[in-house]
Amino acid sequence: MADTVNSLVARVHELLVALGTSGPTAASTAGLHDVVARATALGPDGTWLVAAGETSLGVLAVAHGQADQAVYHLDAAVAAGLNDCVMFHAAPFRPLHYDPRFQALYQRMRITEADLDELFWLHQEMRLMARDAENAMVDNIGRLDSGVSVLPQAPIPTREPHTLGILIARIDLAATQTALQQAALKLDFQRSSGNTSLSLIDDSWDYTRARRDARHADDLDSQRLRAAEARAFVERPGAGTTLLPCPPLGSITYPA
Structure with a gap:
């Protein structure tokens, strides 16, 4: 094919x-x-x-x-x-900032204000997704119910970018979302399967607590879903569409 x-x-x-x-x-x-x-x-x-x-x-x-x-x-x-000048300010890239070859390639990149806004959002969302996944895993420790929580995801922007480099960062975010969701689901299925086994072999299993845990998990899932939906990218009115050099190397703070 x-x-x-x-x-x-x-x-x-x-x-x-x-x-x-x-x-x-x-x-x-x-x-x-x-x-x-x-x-x-x-x-x-x-x-x-x-x-x-x-x-x-x-x-x-x-x-x-x-x-x-x-x-x-x-x-x-x-x-x-x-042209992902935001990525180049992440911690692993900082040692390269002193390399003249890296400085030269950085200076060749061009981006619009509108695309730069989206790059900041994409990288911020990667960080927030990782944090959400970590929090969800912690929240699910000790759950006695057999339910499984799906990690909500903010929608990938669909605006027409001015530079195709933005599409690379979108794939990165989509892959990050998928990888984190798969990891969270794997742990959740392991917990769920273990609880199901306990319910079959152990008469001491606490059904009342399991139902309470399920309701609490549903509430947390709803909160995460609303938060993810609220994080959807919104294009800034008046953001520039003219290609400009990227902000000076070292001037960008990578999203925390």
Whole structure:
């Protein structure tokens, strides 16, 4: 079957979810290189997916402390359309701020005010999703009911971006959401299965508390759902649409 933009988007998402749930593997690295090659073959329509693959390879290199490889892949990503100046202010990238090669590739990026607003939101949402997942896991410790909580997600923005680099960050958020939801569900199913087994073999199981735990969990789920819906991205009126250099390197505070 011939590759399409949509099929490669799905493949990138799949690889990023695998990285988020299982960590880096030789297979995931090979998969990203394969995405770059296949996206290149698509021509101009696939250029931003080349950037997506190169970005992920650069992120992996940063995580392993491989500065030369990181700069190589990130330079290729910027050449293909990466302009995520917010990501470049996350803690793992800060040591690269002193590298002239990294400074040079950063200075080549261009973005609009409106797209920069969305980048801040996308990265903030990744942080909030991780926090929600952690809180949900803590809240579910000791639950005696057999229910399962689904981690709510804020909707991915659907506005037409001015730069295709925004699509890369959207895939990152979507993959983060999926990976965190899968991890939360796995733990919840383990707890639920254990409680179901107890209900079958142990007459001392506390049904009253289980019902109370279920109601409390439903309340928390509703609160998280409302909070996620309220976090939906809203485009700022009057946000600029002119391509501008990214804010100076070191001037952005990465979302906490």
